[in-house]
Amino acid sequence: MQIKQLSAVFPNAVNSYCPGCEHGLLLKFIAMALEELGITEKAVMVGSVGCSTLAFKFLNIDYVQAPHGRAPAIMTGIKEVEPEAIVFAVQGDGDALSIGLQELIYAANRGIPVTVFMYNNMVFGMTGGQMAPTTPEGMVTMTTPFGRNTEKSGPPIYSCELLSGLSRPSYIRRVVIAPKPVQLKDRVLYSSKEANESYKAVVSALKTQMMGGFSYVEFLGTCNVNWKMSILDSKKYAHNVSAKVYPPGLFRDRFGVDSVES
Amino acid sequence: MRWFQVKRLLMGAEAIAEAAVDAGLEAYFGYPITPSSEIMENLAILHARHRSDKFKVYFQSASEVESINLLMGAGAAGHISMTATSGPGLSLMAEGISYAYTSEIPLVIIDVNRGGPGLGNVAPEQSDYLFVTKSLGHGGSKGIVLAPSSIQEAMGQVRMAFELSFKFRMPVIILTEAIIIHMLESVEQDHQFPVNVETSWSARGRKNGARHLINSIYLEPSEFREIKIKLEEKWKAVEPLSECFMCDDAETLFVAYGISARIAMEAATDLRGRGIKAGVFRPITLNPFPGKMLVDAARNSRRIVVIEMNEGQMVHDVQYWVRRDVEQIPFMGGIYPDTEEVLEKCK
Numbered sequence: 107m108q109i110k111q112l113s114a115v116f117p118n119a120v121n122s123y124c125p126g127c128e129h130g131l132l133l134k135f136i137a138m139a140l141e142e143l144g145i146t147e148k149a150v151m152v153g154s155v156g157c158s159t160l161a162f163k164f165l166n167i168d169y170v171q172a173p174h175g176r177a178p179a180i181m182t183g184i185k186e187v188e189p190e191a192i193v194f195a196v197q198g199d200g201d202a203l204s205i206g207l208q209e210l211i212y213a214a215n216r217g218i219p220v221t222v223f224m225y226n227n228m229v230f231g232m233t234g235g236q237m238a239p240t241t242p243e244g245m246v247t248m249t250t251p252f253g254r255n256t257e258k259s260g261p262p263i264y265s266c267e268l269l270s271g272l273s274r275p276s277y278i279r280r281v282v283i284a285p286k287p288v289q290l291k292d293r294v295l296y297s298s299k300e301a302n303e304s305y306k307a308v309v310s311a312l313k314t315q316m317m318g319g320f321s322y323v324e325f326l327g328t329c330n331v332n333w334k335m336s337i338l339d340s341k342k343y344a345h346n347v348s349a350k351v352y353p354p355g356l357f358r359d360r361f362g363v364d365s366v367e368s
Numbered sequence: 369m370r371w372f373q374v375k376r377l378l379m380g381a382e383a384i385a386e387a388a389v390d391a392g393l394e395a396y397f398g399y400p401i402t403p404s405s406e407i408m409e410n411l412a413i414l415h416a417r418h419r420s421d422k423f424k425v426y427f428q429s430a431s432e433v434e435s436i437n438l439l440m441g442a443g444a445a446g447h448i449s450m451t452a453t454s455g456p457g458l459s460l461m462a463e464g465i466s467y468a469y470t471s472e473i474p475l476v477i478i479d480v481n482r483g484g485p486g487l488g489n490v491a492p493e494q495s496d497y498l499f500v501t502k503s504l505g506h507g508g509s510k511g512i513v514l515a516p517s518s519i520q521e522a523m524g525q526v527r528m529a530f531e532l533s534f535k536f537r538m539p540v541i542i543l544t545e546a547i548i549i550h551m552l553e554s555v556e557q558d559h560q561f562p563v564n565v566e567t568s569w570s571a572r573g574r575k576n577g578a579r580h581l582i583n584s585i586y587l588e589p590s591e592f593r594e595i596k597i598k599l600e601e602k603w604k605a606v607e608p609l610s611e612c613f614m615c616d617d618a619e620t621l622f623v624a625y626g627i628s629a630r631i632a633m634e635a636a637t638d639l640r641g642r643g644i645k646a647g648v649f650r651p652i653t654l655n656p657f658p659g660k661m662l663v664d665a666a667r668n669s670r671r672i673v674v675i676e677m678n679e680g681q682m683v684h685d686v687q688y689w690v691r692r693d694v695e696q697i698p699f700m701g702g703i704y705p706d707t708e709e710v711l712e713k714c715k
């Protein structure tokens with residue numbers, strides 16, 4: 107098999123993410139989708155603050171760094187003056203739903219044709235594993251050493267459901283990006299279903315933007331380092347806990363892009 | 369486009385809006401706040417009437433936090449963008465200004481001072497001097513600060529702000545007061561060509577060339593050190609501007625900017641009539657502060673009197689440069705300088 111160099115990825119790029127993290131996988135899917143759709147040359151990535159910040163060292167495309175949580179506003183500014191550009195951001199759950207919720211809701215509510223890829227690992231990853239708006243009840247984090255008490259903090263924020271309450275977003279989807287472990291007698295195999303679905307969601311979201319709509323995809327990923335688990339256990343946790351708290355699904359597909367085979 | 373000049377009677381806000389569109393404004397983003405809102409309202413009309421082909425984007429934001437980031441997006445894509453706000457709004461923009469400074473994003477902010485701190489009031493003060501000249505965002509970020517003392521000058525400074533923001537790729541602030549925004553003055557309106565700006569560095573997609581990186585994170589200290597040296601060198605190339613009004617033989621030298629300077633000029637003229645040699649030194653750029661020019665203007669003066677509409681903010685800069693006793697006549701709470709009061713104190 108011939109391995110093709112993706113034009114949106116630096117040839118000598120190194121993956122600086124922790125082993126077992128799907129952040130790097132998501133960037134790779136984005137690079138592949140840009141190539142497949144032929145939009146690499148007009149792509150502008152807006153960097154958020156979190157583990158996705160250093161994506162500019164990996165992706166060889168135009169890039170603007172946003173302050174923590176403000177990526178949707180920066181994207182709006184770019185798209186307003188450069189309607190031909192393909193503008194997207196990778197935001198963490200803390201970035202998008204804690205400090206940046208207002209910016210996200212306004213971009214979504216206006217239906218600005220930009221794309222948010224939201225990596226939900228249910229903690230603040232970059233800062234060392236503190237509680238995020240998405241941390242489920244009872245989960246132990248650095249700032250909830252006895253488990254999250256939603257009595258005080260309020261229940262987790264369901265971003266796809268929240269955005270579905272707005273009329274303008276055109277594509278809203280939640281997928282699991284962490285591959286599902288399958289335990290065989292002597293070894294563990296990982297399913298490729300999650301990768302296929304995640305890639306498809308990336309393509310659909312960008313297609314939606316090209317058709318003039320706002321698109322949002324939430325990826326349920328892991329953070330084994332801050333979850334303090336082995337890589338294998340973190341993948342199980344993503345399927346047994348994350349995906350149970352946040353049921354995957356297609357919440358909206360105004361242009362029917364998911365049904366068209368890519 | 370023809371180059372012509374007309375004389376008109378305009379309100380400050382209207383004149384600034386018109387000057388911005390004439391100078392080639394491409395995108396306005398703003399959140400209403402008194403006493404700046406009339407600038408936005410006038411731009412809404414000019415946009416709706418398609419006054420200029422270049423003025424494509426007019427956008428009411430959800431907050432000043434959003435405003436500054438919208439400006440940064442448009443600026444990073446190489447388009448001339450502007451907002452107008454007042455102190456409470458500028459506080460919310462400080463985060464973005466800091467990112468814009470390191471990322472070298474051009475943008476223009478008109479700050480119409482109001483009475484502060486806190487919600488204060490909407491009467492004219494010059495309460496944001498220290499904020500805009502000394503602490504415009506975390507980490508030591510800066511911006512060029514221009515202070516007009518007439519509507520005519522404000523119009524010229526809008527054009528200058530667009531040019532400077534792209535020449536130096538940094539935020540430019542026009543610091544003004546409610547008096548300038550709300551008064552009517554007769555002005556000459558220049559219909560010149562829109563400013564020409566260089567945008568080859570901007571992020572609009574790499575378009576089969578090298579990619580463009582608009583960034584403010586440098587984790588490697590040695591790399592960041594080089595970046596900071598470069599930013600400082602760039603800053604040092606910004607030229608300070610000032611005006612001297614009867615400074616040469618002035619024994620009593622007023623130092624004032626913006627609308628206070630006009631009142632100081634009136635007082636100086638009056639004092640000359642009474643045989644007191646008075647003059648006015650007016651900083652036009654508040655940052656960089658025209659310190660050397662001040663020292664030069666003050667060489668014959670026996671008294672240096674700072675007039676400003678706050679508790680005493682610019683007085684620290686004046687003191688730093690002249691290194692001798694400086695008197696001050698502060699006007700606070702939204703009360704503007706009264707010539708009689710100034711004369712009384714300087715007799």
Ligand SMILES: Cc1ncc(C[n+]2csc(CCOP(=O)(O)OP(=O)(O)O)c2C)c(N)n1
Nearest residue numbers: 155156157174198199200201229230231232
């Ligand atoms: C204004 C501001 N507040 C706080 C921080 C510190 N900070 C950096 S990243 C982050 C949260 C990151 O979590 P998330 O968005 O979930 O992304 P992840 O790293 O998990 O991918 C925080 C709080 C900051 N950079 N700026």
Ligand code: SF4
Nearest residue numbers: 123124127157231329
């Ligand atoms: S800290 Fe967590 S989210 Fe960040 S790279 Fe490591 S595993 Fe991934």
